[in-house]
Amino acid sequence: MKQxxxxxxxxxxxxxxxxxxxxxxxxxxxxxxxxxxLFVNDFLTIIITRMLILCIFAISFDLCWGFAGIxxxxxxxxxxxxxxAVALFANKLGFVQLWGVIPIGIIVGFFVSFLIAWFLLLGxxxxxxxxxxxxxxxxxxxxxxxxxxxxxxxxGNGMSIYDFLKVGQYEIEPGVLFxxxxxxxLLIVYLVSRYIVRSQFGLVLAGxxxxxNRLSYLGYKVQTYKAIVFCFAGAIAGLAGVLYAxxxxxxxxxxxxxxxxxxxxxxxxxxxxxxxxxxxxxVLAIESIKFTLSDIDAVKSYWPVLLxxxxxxxxxxxxxxxxxxxxxxRERIGSFxxxxxxxxxxLDKNNDNSEKK
Amino acid sequence: MSLLEINNVTKxxxxxxxxxxxxxxxxxxxxxxxxxxNGSGKSTLLSVIAGAHYADTGKVIFDExxxxxxxxxxxxxxxxxxxxxxxxxLPELSTYDNxxxxxxxxxxxxxxxxxxxxRVLHNKIMDVLERFKLASRxxxxxxxxSHGLQQWLEIAMxxxxxxxxxxxxxxxxxxxxxxxxxxxxxxxxxKKKCTLIIVEHDLDFIKDICDNLTVLDQGKIVDTGTVEEIxxxxxxxxxxxxxx
Numbered sequence: 001m002k003q004x005x006x007x008x009x010x011x012x013x014x015x016x017x018x019x020x021x022x023x024x025x026x027x028x029x030x031x032x033x034x035x036x037x038l039f040v041n042d043f044l045t046i047i048i049t050r051m052l053i054l055c056i057f058a059i060s061f062d063l064c065w066g067f068a069g070i071x072x073x074x075x076x077x078x079x080x081x082x083x084x085a086v087a088l089f090a091n092k093l094g095f096v097q098l099w100g101v102i103p104i105g106i107i108v109g110f111f112v113s114f115l116i117a118w119f120l121l122l123g124x125x126x127x128x129x130x131x132x133x134x135x136x137x138x139x140x141x142x143x144x145x146x147x148x149x150x151x152x153x154x155x156g157n158g159m160s161i162y163d164f165l166k167v168g169q170y171e172i173e174p175g176v177l178f179x180x181x182x183x184x185x186l187l188i189v190y191l192v193s194r195y196i197v198r199s200q201f202g203l204v205l206a207g208x209x210x211x212x213n214r215l216s217y218l219g220y221k222v223q224t225y226k227a228i229v230f231c232f233a234g235a236i237a238g239l240a241g242v243l244y245a246x247x248x249x250x251x252x253x254x255x256x257x258x259x260x261x262x263x264x265x266x267x268x269x270x271x272x273x274x275x276x277x278x279x280x281x282x283v284l285a286i287e288s289i290k291f292t293l294s295d296i297d298a299v300k301s302y303w304p305v306l307l308x309x310x311x312x313x314x315x316x317x318x319x320x321x322x323x324x325x326x327x328x329x330r331e332r333i334g335s336f337x338x339x340x341x342x343x344x345x346x347l348d349k350n351n352d353n354s355e356k357k
Numbered sequence: 358m359s360l361l362e363i364n365n366v367t368k369x370x371x372x373x374x375x376x377x378x379x380x381x382x383x384x385x386x387x388x389x390x391x392x393x394x395n396g397s398g399k400s401t402l403l404s405v406i407a408g409a410h411y412a413d414t415g416k417v418i419f420d421e422x423x424x425x426x427x428x429x430x431x432x433x434x435x436x437x438x439x440x441x442x443x444x445x446x447l448p449e450l451s452t453y454d455n456x457x458x459x460x461x462x463x464x465x466x467x468x469x470x471x472x473x474x475x476r477v478l479h480n481k482i483m484d485v486l487e488r489f490k491l492a493s494r495x496x497x498x499x500x501x502x503s504h505g506l507q508q509w510l511e512i513a514m515x516x517x518x519x520x521x522x523x524x525x526x527x528x529x530x531x532x533x534x535x536x537x538x539x540x541x542x543x544x545x546x547x548k549k550k551c552t553l554i555i556v557e558h559d560l561d562f563i564k565d566i567c568d569n570l571t572v573l574d575q576g577k578i579v580d581t582g583t584v585e586e587i588x589x590x591x592x593x594x595x596x597x598x599x600x601x
Contacts, residue, residue, distance in 0.1 A: 124428070200461055201469040203450070207458050210447045217407065217441075218518070219433035219462035228466065330498070333449050336457070337475035 021327045025277060033183050037176045046174050049247060051287045052182040056189050057240035058267040058279035060233040065265070066274030067197050068229040069209040071129050074116070074136030075237055075264050077143050078109040080256020082238035083245035084147065087159040090246075096163045098172065098181070101242050109238015110231050117227040117234075126212055126222045137258065144257030158252025165246045174247050182243055189236055193276055196232070203336035205229065209274070270314055272321025275332055281322055286311070358421075360385040360552050361406070361522060366415035368401055368576075375401040377576040378415070383522075383569075388544075388553045390563040390584075393573035394596065399556040400442055402573070403526050406554070407439040408432045420521060434463065436521035440514075440528055442556075444507045448500025452491050452510055455499050456482045459514040481517065489513040489543060505536040509543065516547055523547070525555045529562055541566050564588070572596065 033052075037045050057079055064070040082105035089095040089104060120135040121127060127135075148156045164171040165178070172178055196202060204225055207215050212222045245251040254260065263286075264279075271282025289310065293303035318324050320332070361383040368376040376398045383389045391399040404410040406417060408429035417425045424432050433439075447455055457475065460482065464474045486492040489509045494502060499510055508528060515523055528544075529537040537559060544553070544566055557563040563570070570587040572579040580590045587593055 196470060199470050199472045200457070200464070200475055201466065201472075203454055203458050203461075204469060206450060206454075207447050210449055211445065214441075214445045214447065215458075216429040217409075217433055217439050217445075218459050218514075219430050221430050224466075329449075333451075333498075335451070336454060337472040 020331055022275070022277060022331060025281075025323075025326075029277075029280070030187075033187070037179050042175055045176055045179050046247075047287075047291065049174065049179045049182050050244075051283055052179070052186050053240050053243045053247060054264075054267070054283045054287065055280045056182075056186050056243070057237055058264055058271075058283045059189055059193055059276055060236035060240065061264040061268045062273055062276055062279040063193060063197070063229055063233040063236070065268055066276075066278070067202070067205045067209065068226050069129070069212065070121070070226055070230055071133040072136045072230070072233075073133050073258070073261050073265065074138075074140030075233070076256050076258075076260035077116070077136070077140045078113050078234040078237035079241035079244065079260065080143070080147075080251065080253075081112045082106075082108040082241035083251035083255055084153055084159065086242045087161050087245050087251045088153070090161045090163055091159060094163070096161075096166050096246070098165050098167050101165065101246065102185075102239060105238040105242030106235045107238070109241065110235040113231045113234020113237075114227075117230045121227045121230060122223050126216070126226070137261070140256065140261050141258055144253045147256065148253040154252070156253060158250055158255075161245060161249050161251070174249075178247060182247070185239065185243065189239070190276060190280075193236075197276065198334060198336060200337045201225075206333070206336070266311055266315075268321075269319075270311055270321055272323030272327070272332075275321075275323050275327070278321050278323040285322060358385075359383060360420060361554075362416075362418040363402070363406070364416045364418070366402070366405055366412040366417065368398075368405055368410060368413055374576050376405065376412075379573070379576070379578055380415075381571050381578070381581065383552060383554060385521075385552050386548060386550075387568040388548060388555065388566055390567035390570045391554065391556045391573060392558075392560065392563060392570060393579070396575075397573040398576040399573055400526055401576075403439070403524050403554065403556055406522075407437060407524055433518075437524065438515040438518050438520035438522070439524045440511045440526060442526040442530065444504070444511055446499040446502075446507055446511050446514070448498065450499055451496050452486065452499050452502065453482060453495040455510060455514055456485060456517055460517045462518070485513050485517045488546075490539075505532050508532060508536075509540070512540070512543065520551055523551050523553045525553065525557075527556055527558065529557065529559055537562050 036048060040048065061072065061075045064072045064075065085104055085108045086101045089101065116136065116139060120132050147153050153159060164173050166172065172181065197205065204215070204220060208222055208225060215222050244255065267282035267286060268279045270286055271280065272278025289307055293299050293306055299306055314322065359382045363379060363381040366376055366379045379402060391402060393399050401410065405412050408427060412425055416423060419435060419437065422435060424435065447458065450458065457478065460478050461469065461474055468474050483492065486495055491506065491510060491513065494506065499507065502510060512525065512528055529540050532540065541562060555563060555567065564584050567584060569581070569583055571581040572587060572593045574596045579596050580587060580592045
C-alpha cells in the first residue's frame with residue numbers, strides 16, 4: 001500500500017512517468033525511415049530523400065526560432081553558400097569525396113553564420129527580434145542577387161554538378177544509398193540537437209525564449225547563447241545544402257534566397273516550432289501536399305494558392321502547429337538535464353514521509 | 358566599508374526628475390528599506406542599482422567596483438540579485454527549472470551542454486524549495502502557482518544565487534497578511550549571508566525586518582537612519598501626513 005501511495009505521489013509530482021506522445025512519434029518515424037526504401041520505387045525514393053535533406057534544413061531553423069527566439073529569414077543563405085562551395089569544389093577542382101564535402105559544407109555554414117551573428121547578434125545589448133529578422137532577410141536577398149549576377153558561379157542559371165558524390169572510387173547516385181546516407185545524417189543532427197536542447201544549456205534557451213530580459217538579471221549574456229545556437233544552426237543548414245546540391249546535381253540563386261528561407265519558416269510553423277520533431281512533420285506534410293496537389297489536374301494550376309490557404313489556417317488557428325494537436329504544452333516544454341536526479345530526491349522524501357506516518 | 362555607495366545619482370525621464378542627487382550608503386549584512394509615497398523614486402533607485410536604468414549623473418559603487426554603466430548581467434555576476442516589482446518568473450518552466458536556471462548562470466557553456474552541474478546543484482535547489490514551501494510543487498509549471506507562491510519563487514530565485522546584495526521590489530505585493538508574515542520569516546535567516554535592499558509599501562512589514570530605512574519623496578531623500586530614528590523623524594512624519 002505504501003508503495004502504491006509513493007508511486008502515486010511520484011507520478012503526480014513528476015511528469016516523467018506520464019505517457020508521452022513524442023517518443024512514440026519518434027519511434028514510428030524511425031521505423032518508417034528505415035523501411036520506406038524497401039516499399040517505394042526509385043522515383044519516390046529520390047523525392048523522399050529530398051524531403052529528408054529539407055528536414056535537416058528545417059531543424060536548423062527550429063533551433064533558431066523555436067528554441068533561441070531568433071527569427072531568421074535568411075537561413076537559406078547558409079544552405080546555398082555551402083551548396084555553392086561544394087559545387088565549386090566539384091566543378092573547378094573535381095573534388096566530390098563524401099568525407100570531404102560534408103565538413104566543407106559544415107564549415108562554410110558555420111563561418112557564414114558566424115559573420116552574420118557577429119554583425120546582428122553580438123552587440124552590447126541583445127538585438128530586437130525585428131532587427132534580426134530584417135537583417136537576415138536583407139543579407140539573404142543581397143547574396144541571392146549577388147550570385148545571380150556573378151558569371152563565375154553560373155549567374156542566374158546556377159551551377160550544375162556533373163560528378164556524383166564518391167566514397168573512394170565508388171559513386172553514390174541519388175537512390176537508395178543516398179537515401180540512407182541522408183537518413184543517417186538526419187538522425188545524427190536530430191539526436192545531437194535534441195541532446196543540446198534537453199541539456200541545461202537548453203534550459204537557458206527556454207528561458208531566453210520566454211523572457212530574455214529576465215535572463216540578463218540572472219547573469220546570462222543572452223547574445224552569446226543566441227550566437228552559439230545561430231552558428232550551430234548555420235552549420236546544420238550548410239550540411240543540408242551540401243546534400244541538396246549533390247542530390248539534385250544543381251545549385252542556383254533560388255537555393256539561397258528569400259523563397260527557400262520563407263519555406264523553411266513555414267515548415268517550422270506548420271509542423272510546430274520548438275519541438276525539433278514539428279519541423280520534420282512540417283516538411284513531410286507540406287512537401288507531400290505540394291507533391292500531391294501538383295499532380296492533380298483539377299488543381300494543377302493553382303495548387304500554391306490551396307497550399308497557402310492550408311498553411312494560413314494552421315498557422316493562425318493552431319500556433320503550436322500540427323504537433324500541437326497531439327502533444328500537450330507540458331510535454332513540449334519537457335525537462336532539462338538529467339531527469340533521474342529529480343526522481344531520486346523526491347522518492348526519498350516520500351519514503352521518509354511514509355515512514356514517519 | 359559600505360557594500361553599496363550611491364553618490365549623487367540623478368535620473369531624469371524627459372522632464373520628470375525621478376531621482377535628484379540621491380546618495381545612500383548600505384552596510385554589509387544589514388537589511389535596508391526604501392520607503393516613500395507613490396512616485397517618490399524608490400523603484401527607480403532600485404532599477405539604477407540593478408542596471409535596468411542608468412544614472413544620468415553620479416556614481417554607483419558596489420563592493421568597491423564602479424558599476425554605474427555596467428550591464429545587468431555583469432552586475433548579476435558581481436553578486437547582485439533582483440526580484441522585480443511585477444513578478445518575473447518564467448511561467449512555462451517548472452518551479453524546479455526556474456531555480457536551476459537561476460543558480461546555474463555561473464557555469465561554463467560546456468558544463469551546461471553536458472548537464473554535469475545539475476547533479477551538484479540538485480540538493481541545494483531542493484533545500485531552497487523546501488525552505489520556501491515549494492518542494493511539493495517542484496514539477497508544477499511556475500505559471501500555475503498562486504500569486505503568493507510565484508512571489509516566493511521569485512524571491513527563492515534571487516536568494517539561491519547567494520548574492521552579496523539582494524534587491525527586493527515589493528516582495529509582499531498582493532499577499533495576504535498571513536503570507537506577508539511568512540515572507541518575513543523566510544527573509545530573516547538570509548541576514549547572516551547577504552545584504553538586502555527592500556522597497557515596500559507595507560510599513561509594518563518593513564520596520565519589522567529592516568535595520569535601516571531611507572525615505573524618499575519626489576526623487577529626493579527626506580531622511581535616512583535606523584528604524585527608530587526614522588520613526589521619530591519629523592521630516593518623515595511631515596511627508597507621510599501631508600502626502601499619504
